[in-house]
Amino acid sequence: MSTLARGLRIGAEFVAAILVGSGIGYLIDMVAGTTPWALLIMFMVGFAAGILNVTRVVAELNAQRSSSPDADETD
Amino acid sequence: MANDPIHQFVIYDIFSFGTIGGDGTEGSGISLAFTNSSLFMALTTLTICAYLILTTRRRGLIPNRWQLTSEMAYEFVANMVRSNAGTEGMKFFPLVFSLFMFIFIGNMFGMIPYFYTFTSQIIVTFALAMLVMTVVVAYGFIKNGPKFLKLFVPSGVPGYIVPIVTPIEVISFLSRPISLSVRLFGNMLAGHITLKVFTGFVVSLASLGAVGIVGAVLPLLMGVAITALEFMVSTVQAYVFAVLTSMYLNDAIHPSH
Numbered sequence: 001m002s003t004l005a006r007g008l009r010i011g012a013e014f015v016a017a018i019l020v021g022s023g024i025g026y027l028i029d030m031v032a033g034t035t036p037w038a039l040l041i042m043f044m045v046g047f048a049a050g051i052l053n054v055t056r057v058v059a060e061l062n063a064q065r066s067s068s069p070d071a072d073e074t075d
Numbered sequence: 076m077a078n079d080p081i082h083q084f085v086i087y088d089i090f091s092f093g094t095i096g097g098d099g100t101e102g103s104g105i106s107l108a109f110t111n112s113s114l115f116m117a118l119t120t121l122t123i124c125a126y127l128i129l130t131t132r133r134r135g136l137i138p139n140r141w142q143l144t145s146e147m148a149y150e151f152v153a154n155m156v157r158s159n160a161g162t163e164g165m166k167f168f169p170l171v172f173s174l175f176m177f178i179f180i181g182n183m184f185g186m187i188p189y190f191y192t193f194t195s196q197i198i199v200t201f202a203l204a205m206l207v208m209t210v211v212v213a214y215g216f217i218k219n220g221p222k223f224l225k226l227f228v229p230s231g232v233p234g235y236i237v238p239i240v241t242p243i244e245v246i247s248f249l250s251r252p253i254s255l256s257v258r259l260f261g262n263m264l265a266g267h268i269t270l271k272v273f274t275g276f277v278v279s280l281a282s283l284g285a286v287g288i289v290g291a292v293l294p295l296l297m298g299v300a301i302t303a304l305e306f307m308v309s310t311v312q313a314y315v316f317a318v319l320t321s322m323y324l325n326d327a328i329h330p331s332h
Contacts, residue, residue: 004308004311005308005311005312005315008258008261008262009254009258009315012254012257012258012261013250013254015254015257016250016251016253016254016257017246017247017250017254019250019253020246020249020250020253021246021250024246024249042246045242045243045246046246046250048243049243049244049246049247049250050250052243052244052247053247053250053254056247
């Protein structure tokens, strides 16, 4: 996987989690009429999920790298 | 209009099957039509079928050149599935191989001038991503039953942290189809717009006279470089989509990680 693909993948994982979290919060607000509290809380949870996604991707990329030391040439 | 970088993404009906519902005004109801996007999806599928059938028609133990290329495609995807989802994941090989070939050939079609890039429409990539997630969730529940929900509760976490960690894990899981589809769509859309903008500069500058023609060399070089980059991005994105599909399938097969 190229460096570009790696960067784009990490970015997409992070943004997607925030979008999904905020979306769920917005829906809860619409249904329960608690604007803006659920949106704010779910935004934070989405942020945490984004960080989790990024740490997972990086841990997995590191594992790939250490398991195949000759992978650096193909980058 | 020729210089409009967004114009290449316009969808038009080739022939319409009529509309369902709506009140008869323009844009109401669900319109069923065979569009230019559908045309290129059909062309992609036909190309893949023709390629695989023709190259494996005269099978030999010692493969000829064409048979070798389709065997390489098979080996490439098979190794990817095996290393990410284990030998058990090989039952999903047809799904991953179809997705990989569909996206790869579709992206490559998009690189041909005047051809439509259907992977630059988010609804197409989102439908592909939802297909993957539906298979993951359905197979996960069928194979593991309620144990599939262990995916959302990491092992070795103290009980009082579980209520905090579980929503985060659920959102992390729900964000997968979004990131999967947005990545492919974003790369293809942005890449094709960049390509069009830079090559558009060549035409605009060259129409300014002698100085402009000299100046047009720079965006022309840039255009050549970006075309090469786009070919790479097209391949890499098809590969990433297939790798992530097999990794998500791995979660369905072995839910406790």
